[in-house]
Amino acid sequence: MTEPIRHSWTDIRDRIHARLLDRTYRPGDKLPRDEDIAQDLGCARSTVQRAMRDLADAGLVERKRKGGTTVRADPVTRATLDVPITRAEVEALGSVYGYHLLLRDLAVTPPAIAATLALRKPVEMLHVEALHLADQRPYILEDRWISLETSPEILGVDLAVESANEWLVRNKPYSRCDLRLYAIEANARTALQLDTPVGAALLVIERTTWINEAPITTVRSVTKPGYQMLTQI
Amino acid sequence: MTEPIRHSWTDIRDRIHARLLDRTYRPGDKLPRDEDIAQDLGCARSTVQRAMRDLADAGLVERKRKGGTTVRADPVTRATLDVPITRAEVEALGSVYGYHLLLRDLAVTPPAIAATLALRKPVEMLHVEALHLADQRPYILEDRWISLETSPEILGVDLAVESANEWLVRNKPYSRCDLRLYAIEANARTALQLDTPVGAALLVIERTTWINEAPITTVRSVTKPGYQMLTQI
Structure with a gap:
């Protein structure tokens, strides 16, 4: 028996992906067993498993136990x-x-914030509004509520110097995060703060985090006009 | 030597995650070696590796070869x-x-489309505009360009019956996809088609796909007012 050549799992993934692209394996098809693909490609079964996990994560194939x-x-x-x-x-x-x-x-949390945080009743929280700038021009306007139950230390942080964004990311890991993306029209206040016309269309990135079931923070980041979120797959 | 108990990798991941949350392991810390964590938690080293991959994918830890x-x-x-x-x-x-x-x-592709598709020079493509409805109300307005080089078959598809969205997703797998999210103000034409006031802020989901280096399609999906993209981490 010859030793199998050591293939990296990314090579094997790319080779299986190529077969999806050229329709050797077609939508709805059941793929050969991992063992058989491994033998075919001359690699270890665990390498095929790792590759398949990646293709499943990418939404291209579905894996079922057994x-x-x-x-x-x-x-x-x-x-x-x-x-x-943001920095x-x-x-x-x-x-x-x-x-x-x-x-x-x-x-005290207004009803919309209480709902976002899944609070059973309104509670007192720290409400922070801050402007992030890029080259001295408005970049993101953040409107944030911070729970004093899970982050009482925030009261001791000098938020004029350190942003709540940085302090929380560094000090308050979360177990759950809801992310919500939508567009709003700038109202008079937002327009003034972002130095943009009233009614401008702005992308909003809203994030809400919890540690176990307890809320940490919810933040509505209103981005400057023309802001784009980009990603490559 | 006792047999290690079989732990699922998700259990092990959750236990390591808990140590990140309670700051047993702090930001910047180097974690114990996989072998040592495995011994500590009474599982196989490969289980720790699988768990670590997931925590790295989630952006919580960084793995370096060796x-x-x-x-x-x-x-x-x-x-x-x-x-x-969309259906x-x-x-x-x-x-x-x-x-x-x-x-x-x-x-012929206008300059903005040629740029998005990274074309060296303008070419003739199929330009399609379509409205997707939910309960007979406008939901997403799609403005799409389709390459006749990579998808010549699209000319034989009855796009009055089958949307280009469905046909392409089912028939044209891609090797690369650029995704871009931003907000626009509805112009007169968009407002009319989406049955919304002129100037309404609308979330746009723009996708561009290639097979190897050849463009397949670029689509600008303008969503109805109030549309939200949601995800939970």
Whole structure:
């Protein structure tokens, strides 16, 4: 018996992907067993398994426990979106990052915020509004509510210097995050803060995080006009 | 020597994740070696590897070949977005799907489309405009260009009956997809088609696909007012 050549799992994935692309394996088809593909391609079964996991993650095939692998008949476009710390995002663009604290206030959560956070009743939280700048121009306007139950330390943070965005990302890991993307028209206040005409269409990135079942924060990041989220699959 | 208990990799991942959440392992820390974690948790090393891959995919840790695993100091919010066939999306909402072909025309690609598709020079493509409906109300307006080089068969498809969206997803697998999300204000034409006021803020989902280096299609899906993309991490 000859030793199998060591193929990387990405090579094997690309070879199986090529067979999906050229329709050797067609939508709805059941693929050969991992063992058989491994033998065919001259690699270890575990390498085929790793490759299949990646193709399944990409939404191209479906894996069933013991039921083998099927080519998805209606593949979805499955994209990975990264939302970095805003400072890091601005600096990655080659721009100079800036930050202004606009509001820091203890307040009772309004109904929409309580609903987003899945609160049973309104509670007092820290309400923060801040403007992130790129090259001294408005970039993202963030409107955030922070739970004092899960993040009491936030009261000791000087939010005029360090953004709640950075402090929370670094200090408050979450177990669940809801992400919501939508468009809004700039109202008078938002237009003034983002230096844009009233009624301008703006992309909103809303994130809400929990640790176990307890809310940490919800933030509505209103982006400047023309902002785009990009990803490549 | 006792047999290790069989733990699922998701159990092990959750246990390692819990240590990230409770800051047993802190941002910037180097984690113990996989072998040591495996011994500690009483599972196989391959199970720890599988778990670590998942935590790395989620943006929580960084793996280096031979360099071990580090807790990311600045974790990113890494979300997976699924863009299904529009019919499937509408039906998943419990609505009745409808579809109108608005335009089907051979035309030379305008500069913006040629740029998006990374064409070296303008070429003739099939230009299609169609409206997707949910319960007889406008849902998504799609403006699409289809390459006749990679999809000549599209000329034989009755696009009044079958949407280009469905036909392409089912028949034209791609090797690369660019996804772009942004907001626009409805112009007079878009407003009329989506039955919305001129100037309404609308979320746009733009997708461009290639097979190897050859363009397949680019589509600008303008969503109805209030449309949201949601995902949970």
